[in-house]
Amino acid sequence: MxxxxxxxxxxxxxxxxxxxxxxxxxxxxxxxxxxxxxxxxxxxxxxxxxxxxxxxxxxxxxxxxxxxxxxxxxxxxxxxxxxxxxxxxxxxxxxxxxxxxxxxxxxxxxxxxxxxxxxxxxxxxxxxxxxxxxxxxxxxxxxxxxxxxxxxxxxxxxxxxxxxxxxxxxxxxxxxxxxxxxxxxxxxxxxxxxxxxxxxxxxxxxxxxxxxxxxxxxxxxxxxxxxxxxxxxxxxxxxxxxxxxxxxxxxxxxxxxxxxxxxxxxxxxxxxxxxxxxxxxxxxxxxxxxxxxxxxxxxxxxxxxxxxxxxxxxxxxxxxxxxxxxxxxDEEPETDTGTYESERVSGRIEVRDLHFNYPQTDKVVLEDINFSVEPGQMVALVGRSGSGKSTLISLIPRFYQHTQGRILIDGVDVSEYRLRNLRRHIALVTQHVTLFNDTIANNIAYGDLAGAPREDIERAVEAAYAKEFIDKLPDGLDTMVGENGVLLSGGQRQRLAIARALLKNAPLLILDEATSALDTESERHIQSALDHVMQGRTTLVIAHRLSTIEKADIILVMDQGKIVERGSHAELLAQNGYYARLHSMQFQDDAPHA
Structure with a gap:
């Protein structure tokens, strides 16, 4: 030395x-x-x-x-x-x-x-x-x-x-x-x-x-x-x-x-x-x-x-x-330079000229993304794995910070919102459900929802079609779920996550493969619950199931970080393009049998 x-x-x-x-x-x-x-x-x-x-x-x-x-x-x-x-x-x-x-x-x-x-x-x-x-x-x-x-x-x-x-x-x-x-x-x-x-x-x-x-x-x-x-x-x-x-x-x-x-x-x-x-x-x-x-x-x-x-x-x-x-x-904390706060947003989303690549990498993940969603509309994001769907929805609650382009909620860029205020308006249900080693009630009424009235928790449980299996548990809502909900099935965990989102009652709903862990019967129940919860809420859905996608007001078809097609299910099938090919390969098993 x-x-x-x-x-x-x-x-x-x-x-x-x-x-x-x-x-x-x-x-x-x-x-x-x-x-x-x-x-x-x-x-x-x-x-x-x-x-x-x-x-x-x-x-x-x-x-x-x-x-x-x-x-x-x-x-x-x-x-x-x-x-x-x-x-x-x-x-x-x-x-x-x-x-x-x-x-x-x-x-x-x-x-x-x-x-x-x-x-x-x-x-x-x-x-x-x-x-x-x-x-x-x-x-x-x-x-x-x-x-x-x-x-x-x-x-x-x-x-x-x-x-x-x-x-x-x-x-x-x-x-x-x-x-x-x-x-x-x-x-x-x-x-x-x-x-x-x-x-x-x-x-x-x-x-x-x-x-x-x-x-x-x-x-x-x-x-x-x-x-x-x-x-x-x-x-x-x-x-x-x-x-x-x-x-x-x-x-x-x-x-x-x-x-x-x-x-x-x-x-x-x-x-x-x-x-x-x-x-x-x-x-x-x-x-x-x-x-x-x-x-x-x-x-x-x-x-x-x-x-x-x-x-x-x-x-x-x-x-x-x-x-x-x-x-x-000494690591820089999550950037939160926003000052704007809103009591409750209406749910209008606009994405303009959005480009994104992860820090320290040159690979472009999203390129030239433009779309708008009116309050109460449902938008389905469809595309192969790695097409940028999950990244796009991660930018809305600012899990990652976009550097080029704009994401507006009610005309205000998400970067101008205070982080806690922004995320209070968004309910997120992902494919990988996170549950804590606590009671079912505490897992549903988590974080900002802690202290929610018992009646509200029970209503959310019922709306998520989780009541039937919770009632069979030894302590009902007070049953401990084990580490990450290990004592529950995938479908049961998913329904608790949806109950958590229902209890939050946020104007923006993001569903990332939210029904993927459910069997057909559970999905039918959940779909009814989602139909109910999506009323009056702006919903962004990443889904592989035809039953979910068909109901979308707009379907955005993504490939390699770009939106390659957009329209309703019928319009996109009629175009006989990328979505139609994806549909024939990926969704035919979901099609109703004659």
């Missing part, structure tokens, strides 16, 4: 660490109490060596020996008890209050990360796998606290211990102590070179841990697919590979530490041996008690010095973890 790279690395580490320490600020009172506790603990260390001087000298003097003006026989034991109480108070204050700070920081960082998830744009989730994101909230945050508080604990407790011991040694014999201090530059060089390795290896460990979480999450979520397609062996190998990479990187980091610690110990104890030699050689008029006290205090130094040197690994792990956390927290 060049000098400029070293300098950049150090600056980056200091900047990240200082930012990390800013999370300690709200907890400055418990933090200050913990520092006081560590100071008390550290100041008790030389006392142990100091009292040995009097003990040894007292033994030499025989039974007449005194300790601090009291008879040695009970004065010395009493002092030991008092010092241990004093040390215990310091240890409690230090450890308890630093833990309070540590757990507070874990909580603050976790909530900051989670709240940040709720503001990030869709593209961020498109570009990052869920396992790595979950790993940040669980694994990385705990690594960070190792740097923010555990490291600080060692720095203060052991650092103050070293200072008090050195102070005592200087007071006893400053010439010998200066010799002992000669090893400090050697320790500094060793710590500096090892720090860089620790940080680099720690980043690799965090990435590997993210891979482990990701594979686990995917396998648990898709366990049905894994089992039905015999993917057990593949998933097992994938997990073993990710776990093995994590193991190897962890072992590499341990190896670095395992070599570093004994090397440092060798340097420290070698210096100690040299000092002992000098003590015995140059004892002069020092009493036996003086020598024992000095050697004891010097012998207490290697442990805190070693722990101070090892703290570098914790700090570098924390800095590497903090880097990934701050990277996410």
């Amino acid at each position: 060049s000098d400029s790279q070293n300098e950049s690395f150090t600056r980056s580490s200091v900047r990240i660490y200082l930012r990390l320490l800013s999370y300690v600020r709200p907890y400055w009172i418990p933090f200050a109490v913990s520092i006081l506790g560590f100071m008390i603990f550290a100041s008790s260390q030389p006392a142990m060596a100091w009292m040995l001087k009097y003990f040894v000298d007292g033994l030499t003097a025989g039974s007449s020996g005194e300790f601090l003006g009291y008879p040695l026989i009970w004065g010395f034991p009493l002092f030991i008890v008092l010092v241990s109480i004093y040390q215990g108070i310091g240890s409690f204050l230090g450890n308890y209050y630093i833990a309070k700070v540590s757990l507070g920081i874990v909580h603050d960082l976790r909530t900051a990360l989670f709240d940040n998830f709720l503001t990030l744009p869709n593209r961020y989730f498109d570009n990052h796998n869920s396992g790595h994101l979950v790993s940040r909230v669980t694994f990385n945050v705990t690594m960070v606290t190792g740097a923010a508080t555990d490291a600080i604990k060692v720095v203060f407790r052991e650092g103050l211990t070293v200072i008090f011991l050195f102070g005592y040694l200087l007071w006893m014999n400053w010439q010998l102590t200066l010799v002992l201090m000669g090893i400090l530059p050697v320790i500094g060089v060793m710590v500096s070179s090892t720090s860089k390795k620790f940080r680099k290896q720690s980043k690799k460990i965090q990435t590997a841990m993210g891979d482990v979480t990701h594979v686990t999450s995917e396998t648990i979520t898709g366990y049905r697919v894994v089992r039905s397609f015999g993917g057990e062996q593949y998933e097992s190998e994938r997990f073993h590979k990710a776990s093995e990479a994590n193991r190897e990187r962890g072992l590499k980091m341990t190896r670095t530490g395992a070599v570093f610690t004994p090397s440092l110990q060798l340097v420290t104890y070698g210096s100690m041996a040299f000092v002992m030699f000098l003590v015995l050689l140059l004892r002069g008029e020092a009493t036996a008690g003086d020598l024992v006290a000095y050697i004891t205090a010097a012998g207490m130094l290697p442990k805190p010095v070693r722990q101070l040197s090892e703290v570098s690994a914790n700090i570098q792990k924390g800095i590497a973890a903090a880097e990934s956390i701050f990277e996410q927290l």
Whole structure:
């Protein structure tokens, strides 16, 4: 690593660490109490060596020996008890209050990360796998606290211990102590070179841990697919590979530490041996008690010095973890520059000269899209997979931001609406229904709908033809649905999603393959419910079922990001063009049998 790279690395580490320490600020009172506790603990260390001087000298003097003006026989034991109480108070204050700070920081960082998830744009989730994101909230945050508080604990407790011991040694014999201090530059060089390795290896460990979480999450979520397609062996190998990479990187980091610690110990104890030699050689008029006290205090130094040197690994792990956390927290949130709010829109949609490509890609997804929808009309979007249908409807609630062209609702561009206000006017039902591990009632009355009257929920359930299966459940609307509604069938989940949309009572309705998971009988019920809910509402439908498309006021046929045909079902069939070919291939199975 060049000098400029070293300098950049150090600056980056200091900047990240200082930012990390800013999370300690709200907890400055418990933090200050913990520092006081560590100071008390550290100041008790030389006392142990100091009292040995009097003990040894007292033994030499025989039974007449005194300790601090009291008879040695009970004065010395009493002092030991008092010092241990004093040390215990310091240890409690230090450890308890630093833990309070540590757990507070874990909580603050976790909530900051989670709240940040709720503001990030869709593209961020498109570009990052869920396992790595979950790993940040669980694994990385705990690594960070190792740097923010555990490291600080060692720095203060052991650092103050070293200072008090050195102070005592200087007071006893400053010439010998200066010799002992000669090893400090050697320790500094060793710590500096090892720090860089620790940080680099720690980043690799965090990435590997993210891979482990990701594979686990995917396998648990898709366990049905894994089992039905015999993917057990593949998933097992994938997990073993990710776990093995994590193991190897962890072992590499341990190896670095395992070599570093004994090397440092060798340097420290070698210096100690040299000092002992000098003590015995140059004892002069020092009493036996003086020598024992000095050697004891010097012998207490290697442990805190070693722990101070090892703290570098914790700090570098924390800095590497903090880097990934701050990277996410610094991401630009979902753009919301709009200021316009409407109590309720009428539902007129106009799309003018719309072009769109996803950020960081040159591939055009939508090109020259123009159409308008009057309030209460139903528009069906039809086309092959990948033709741009889902992207188009994702631009209306601004899940993605269009940069060229205009999308107007009631004559106002969607970018001018406040995001929450815009989305309040839109009810969305997709093919992939998301349900939370909560009751049916809470899944229907979710988010802004929470607190809706029970009667309204029941009406929505009835209108979505979900009442028949809910009534058969043990707790009715209060039945827990399991993770993502695992205890319900696809059709039942879909009906709950439609009930949620019905309860929202929004003027704009977007149905993305909303009836695809339903059997024919359920679809007939749902179609009746949709016919009811679509009255007086502007509806955009992506559908593959003929029964849904036939009822549309306008059908927009899309191919490769363009609208290639438009008109009613009968008009498009009469044109005998793209729609007619698509219809004959895709919809003939849906046609009514004679």
